[in-house]
Amino acid sequence: MLKNIFMLFISQGVNYLVPLILVPYLVRTLGAESYGEFNLALSIILYGCLFIDFGFNLYTTGEISKTENKEKIRHLYTVTIASKFLIFFPVALIIIFTVNNVSQFDNIKSVCYILIIQMLSSVISTVWLYQGLEKIRIYSLVNVVVKLLMLPMIFTLVRDTNDINILATIQSVSFLLSALLLITIAKRYDIYLVKINFSDIRSILSSASHIFTGTISVSLYTMSTPIILGLVNTAFEVGQFSATDKIRGAFISIFLILSNVIYPRINKLKVDNEFLAFRFIKKITMIQFFLGLTFATAIYYSAPYIVINYLGSEFQESIDLLRLMSPMVILVPLSVILSNYVLLTWNYKKYYLCVPLITCIFHFSYIIPLSHYYGAIGSGIGILITEFISFSLLLIFSLKSGMLRKIYES
Template structure:
């Protein structure tokens, strides 16, 4: 009850509740779709889709350009300045639209490479999913600490894709139908997001000076670079598995990764809910509690995944995925690591204003991953299991670097 009397904690609880619902809708519907699609499309075709999606995520990150981190804090700092908020929103939409169009040029340019060329039609179609990335302003809702509207929009867009997929996707030849449904869902979500900005928040879209747009672009560039490199961990691994192994292995890794991500969702939601409050209050005690909570609960979840490996794989992937039990058990090490990573990233380094250190942690760990991949390539040792080992080791590196930065800046504790 004493916690509920604290205004900041009440805001956190409210945001966490809506974020919980938002993530439940996102992940819950996604797992329903995965379980259905693997059985309908088959592991190989689903693997092709997952491999193409791993490439798409780099384009979506390019379109987003780090604004999901940077813009949220900017909205927090200027929420009472309507003129500045209008300028920020208008600038971000202008930048994202330009990046979306540039993405098609990049796709055409990279189509000279064999893996891209072989799946160009699928990748070209999937790139239209970026419309939702351009239009849906999750960064605005997070910065304003008002996530109810976002939760409702996500729920209906996800419900749409689940219902239509089950009704229309019936065989292994229906992959393009499924992708078209994702695009439709993305457009619905984006259009509703823009509508809510106008109706509920009175946002006025206007022309912004070129210099101002460039300033926002430059400010977000380091966040883009860091988060773009971070995609290497998961989606780079999927891409490499697809090139050097089989599409069945892509499916196995994807299912295992989704189970791990399901386990760490509470901490992703917690850091998103707490981020605006810590940005305002710089509450180090709250931050320390979150880090400890992430570590302890993450270890418990890791043990749980190891105990229930077979039931989890049967539930989300079916009988054909059971061979990937050892991979899931090894990847379960990521649950405590990723939980702590979330908190140390946004709630520690970004919230306290250490943007450079936040991005450096991503860049260094990602460069470590890339260098090891190059060494494996030169030694002709890029294999399914070596990529899994590297995925976990890279997360260790990221946690270590962020911990060093947090201690050095006396955010967690000092070592004087």
Template sequence: MKRTLLNIFYNAIYQVFIVLVPLITVPYLSRVLGPKTYGIYSSVNNTTQFLMVMCILATSYIGSRTISRVRTFGTDQELTEAFWGLWYYQAIAGCITIALTIFVCVAFKVQYWSQLLLMVPFLISSQFDISWFFQGLADFGRVVLKNTLVKLTSIVLILLMIKSPADLWKYLLIMSITTMLGSLAFWLDIHRYVGRPTWHFYQFKTTSKAMATLMIPQIATQIYTSLDKPILGWLSTSTQVSFYDNSQRISNMLLGVITSISLVIMPKMAAQGAKEQKTVLKKSLEATVMLGLLFMVVVMANTKQFVPFFFGEKYLPMTSLMFWFTLTIVLIPTGGVFANQFALANGKDREYAIPVVVGAIIEIALSWFLDRDFGASGAMVAILVTEVVVLVLRVAVVRQYFDFRYTFHDVPYYVLIAALTLIVGLIWPNFIPSAFFNMTVKSLVMIAVYTGLMFVFKLDLNQDLKVLLQKAKGRVHHDS
């Protein structure tokens, strides 16, 4: 249990770092680049995110669960064969995707083609990203340490080199090259874990079938999580894209923290039996909902002050967008409990695929009808409706494999606690002149109210929290 919690902590840091660099630099870049230029970056970046899926295939999911099982039940030689045999899929797919991207950009001069070429190092980074191997080994500390220096370097370079909208190309190059270096850093220690390269794919027939099955939901997911920005830019303006993209940044950072639970627990569940999975699933859902609702209401209560403070006065039109986008902090990771931790961990790839394919169809249809007339607001409605449908379907398709009443027993109480806490945050007076300190005080009060209400309702998760606190207290006394 201690190792699992430590890995959740390490992976939370890693996931936050993925989004932390743009988050730290956003107050600076939003003012230097302006909404229009920043919107161009958003469109280019999200197109690249879609292409990265083609480079990775479904290796991140299949690799994590495969390495976890081999680590638990296999030999060192099988671990070597699994790593190299899985990465070859990634290497070949990356070469093909990168070559096609360069060809299309140069031959057809698609929209923002020159900026897309600057993002080729991003595609190379996905080709060499083997974080799935370390996730399967449950070795997250090494991943975090390797990437911290790279991420901090990119922040320094951005602050030193980006001075005006004309420097967009520099920003793209800095982000893509540093990301590439972060992926290559994983390879420095790979010899500690595996032997010399093998020259064959790992369980070719089985793995290829799983790759093909999971590629469909991967592409579908990217349609409504990455291509929604380029679609909005095509149907509306780059300024609307900027409002839409930036309104999700805080939510995405918090999502990185919460979804780290899924990334750690998925390989853990893959190595357990059905009886143990029942308890783990319930505890994971409760922890996910508890954290998600807490983060959601705190951000909601502070949105009105946060937008002008963090992004600048030019971004005031996105205030309502950011308020409602916080719903994704709960919707996405809750669905992830049943998709990543349960369906994928148990090899139920079909059940994993169905919800996101349906979601992609709904997203495209709603975007087509809403984006042109309503801009960023229409895109927000489209994505929220999509996420609700995906969540419901993710629970429904695996409903027969778990006890619904047992698993969801405490969830309604957390919803009530969150609603009461949000009311406190919305009526809390802004009596401190400094926006930063006012938001800090309000957030601390809301956290105290939320935590207090949890113990008033005597929820099951409370006992786990008490045990953790007692262990931490005992460790402090022991060390002293």
């Protein structure tokens, strides 16, 4: 596990050092409006990726982590990829139809078409395999190499506002290359495609559906916000929001990427010794809370310095936006602990599904008017309210289930 965590931190460093280097270059080269258009197109494609992933990153990871039978792993490997291919085609057609029939998307059609390659990469991406095998260091190494190759290409080829399609091409091809490399490496571990039946696909879709319902509801209020902002406001406001969100995401993802190691480990501990699993969760919670509090405080007080020096004077509005987002560095990691490590692992599916559905309903009741009247700031306020509601509900359900008491007593 320590090797996996070490490699994940290296990967995380590169994974977020690259965007942190690129964002100030891109916002100055493309401008806030074109940068906003790119992120609007990317948000649409990531929506498609969400449907394609269908909860497999958690479900298949959990199933693989529970077995050492190579035949079963090959079967899960094949069924998961086949299921994702089955979902890809209708999702791609819906996206093509949408961008061709919604006038607000006229300027981003070509970008969306190119980024569909990234969506195809999501089909053959096998990060869940390496998570389940607890060999995430392999995924991390591939990710580092591809990211470092992508960086000089963007600096060389993306030179002005007309190069938005080139940026989309470089990003899409890098994701495809990473996915193909991971499939090739899997063969060295004697993991390859095997014969399956359609009933196998139907079965895994049914099993993963409860996770998908939870993740789609959460993502409706996270990934849809730039799209809603682009529909009811301007691409400039999308640029303000997206650039600031990259900074917030860099801090939060330090915690989220660790979950790729922590989640399968908790599943193993639950089977071997439930008491140790509770103790492990307790330790992780304390560490993440104090780290989150430190990061949030640093972000809040250094926001003017970060925005002016990092994004430029065109992003003055982002100072208040970044301060609004700072509490999320505490709320989001704690919500992941309660939802994925506690409720999902101990099979409280009703609670796991209920929380994102409720928060999604709340979110859409205020995000549209907030985004329309207050732009990027309004979107930031909406997401902060939603994250607080989500954490509060998860805390209530974890108390109601008795799981928090077991963690506290461990």
